[in-house]
Amino acid sequence: MRIATNMMSYNFLNSLNTSLEQQNKLQEQLTDGRAIHRPSDDPVKASRDLRYQTNLGINTQYTQNLQDAQSWMNTTDGAMSDLSSVMIKINELVVSADDTKPQDALNTIGHQIDELINQVVQIGNTQLGDRYVFGGENDTTQPFVRTTIQDPQSGLTKEVVIYNGDDTKLSMPIKNGAADPTQDSVNLTGVDAFGPAETTFGRSTLSVLNHLLDIKNELTKTSTISQSNSNGGIGKVGGTYTGVGYQSYDVRIDSVTGGVxxxxxxxxxxxxxxxxxxxxxxxVGSATGPTVIDLGQGVTFSIAASSDNTAHTVGSTGDVYSFRVPQATTSVQQSNSAGGAATVTGTYTKTEATNYSVRVTGLDATGQITGAEFTTDQGTTWTAVPSLTAGNPAVVGLTNGIQLNITADTDNAVGNTYSFQVPQNTQSDVKWLSGVATNYVLDDHNMQLKAQTGLGTRMSMYEMAASMMANQSSVIQTDIASNGSIDIAKAITDFNTSQTLYRAALAVGGRIMPPSLVDFLS
Structure with a gap:
């Protein structure tokens, strides 16, 4: 077979170029430690590497979502722990508000709870960055605002905490598929932490904060009956409430004729x-007698005639009277506990409270009261009672529409005193505080603890998910390394071998290349 000079040159240069390409490939691999730089290097490994890189990117994004979710839940959990501490303190204060404390002490407790309500509102406005954690999906607007609002229909004003958030659950995906807010939620809304939503004068409020404000108002009140027009006719509650628990009423004057x-x-x-x-x-009453309204369930409400009574009309508000039943009954302190029992009746005609003491000055043989005197200045001056109807009980007429009924008893004695205050409802209702108010705080706190427990369960799940994602990331990175990385020692050896062979080929090629015409042009 004839070997031409051009063929020898071509084969030599082709082999030399292949060796140089191999050397360049090894050098490129040694530069970054990766075996694959383009799909043509190894199509199978390139496809596998692409899949690994995609999985790693997805895992990295889910891990970031999980870290954001944990940050949100940790902030919420911290706020709920603070809220729990405040609720415990409020419960201690409400329990301490018993009938052994004077009104001044109850007022002080009310002012303490007022400050704690401000703390509750501050906790409700907890932020993570510039987002409010209890605002639901509306997390860029301050969710809780304490203010006083007015009913446009009645002119009645009320202190409330308005809730500007919503009840939307926030979820951050940490796995493939659509996120389920009911299972994957990372937040507690204001409704979760502060109770079901309620509507007050058309504004959204939450039950827990309404309860706390009711408790504060009860402790700091000066009268059970609140009149929007202090100059209007005096309102009085009558009858005996036959319903269950307590009921709040607002009575609005709609029509007035001649002050009646x-x-x-x-x-x-x-x-x-x-x-x-x-x-x-x-x-309907008269100029001398009040109008009496039957509210049902055994409750009546009377409004005295007054030229200052104002009716509700379009564009103007009428007088409103607000109160709660059952009201605390008037308690009578007896100097002689063995003596005849006494009860207070009548319709008190003043707005400010009066302290009465009635002292027995006369008795008959059966123990019926035949004479009495009274004082309203803690015993400094005593005055004969305006009227006294003998009998069993004896009806002792006092001032301002009040009577004291004293039953006959053989243990009655001259000098026995009966002391009481009217209206009794200027005092805080400790019965309501020890019953309804205490249950409010306990039930609301239990609701919050339940919500925090649910949050803690999700936090534990996310902690396990974080550990799983870290392990998964490690596995993917190991797969990427084993699939695309080179054996450094082997690559160096191969590179050195290729370099040596390349240089040897150059040396040998220079000798075996046949002479050309150029070699004879000298």
Whole structure:
């Protein structure tokens, strides 16, 4: 077979170029330690590396989502722990508000709870960065605002904490598929932490904060009956409440003739809805007698005539009277506990409180009271009672529409005293505080602990997920390394071998290349 000079040259240069390409490939691999730089290097490994890199990117994003979720939940959990501490303190204060404390002490407890309510509102406005954790999806607006609002229908004002958030659950995906907010939620909304939503004068409020404000108002009140118009006719609660628990009423004057109330409406939901009182349930009074309204369930409410009484009309608000039943009954302190029992009756005609003491000055043989005197200045001066109707009980007429009924008893004695204050409802209702208010705080706190427990369960799940993702990331990175990395020692050896062979080929090629015409042109 004839070997031409050009063929020898071509084969030599082709082999030399292949060796140089191999050397360049090894040098490129040694530069970054990777075996694959383009799909053509190894299509199978390149496809596998692409899949690994995709999985690593997804895992990295889920890990970031999980870290964001943990940060949100840790902030929420810390706020709930602070809230729990405040609720425990409020419960201690409410329990301490018993009938052994004077009104001044109860007022002080009310002011302490008022400050704790501010702390609760501050906790409700906890932020993570510039986002409010209890705002639901509306997390860029301050969710809780403590303010006083007015009912446009009645003019009734009320202190509330408005909730500007919503009840939307936030979720951050940490796995393939659509996130389920009911299972994957990372937040507690204001409704979760502060109770079901309620509507007050058209504004959204939450039950826990409404309860706390009710407790504060009870402890700091100066009168159970609140009048929007202090110059209007005096309102009085009568009858005996036959319902269960307590009921709040708002009574609005709708019509006035010559100062006498002849039309009214009532609300039993804080002034949100009003119902006109039927004529059959309204006994119109006169200039000397009050109008009496039958509110049902054994409760009546009377409003005295007054030239300052104002009716509700379109564009103007009518006088509103607010109160709760059952009201605390008037308690009478007896100097002789073995003596006849006493009860207070009548309709008190003043707004400020009066302290009465009645002292027995006369008795008959059966123990019936035949004479008495009274004082309203802690015993400095004693005055004969305006009237006394003998009998069993004896009806002792006092000032301001009040009577004291004293039963006959053989243990009655001259000098026995009976002391009481009217209206009794200027005092905080410790019975309501020890019953309803205490249950409010306990039930609300238990609800919050349940919500925090649910959050803690999700936090534990996310901690396990974080550990799994870290392990998965390690496995993927190991797969990437084993699939695309080179054996450094082997690559160096191969590179040195290739370099040596390349140089040897150059040396040998220079000798075996056949002479050309150029070699003879000298």
């Amino acid at each position: 109330v002849d039309g009214a409406s009532v609300s039993m939901d804080g002034g949100n809805t009003w119902t006109s009182v039927p004529a059959a349930n309204l006994a």
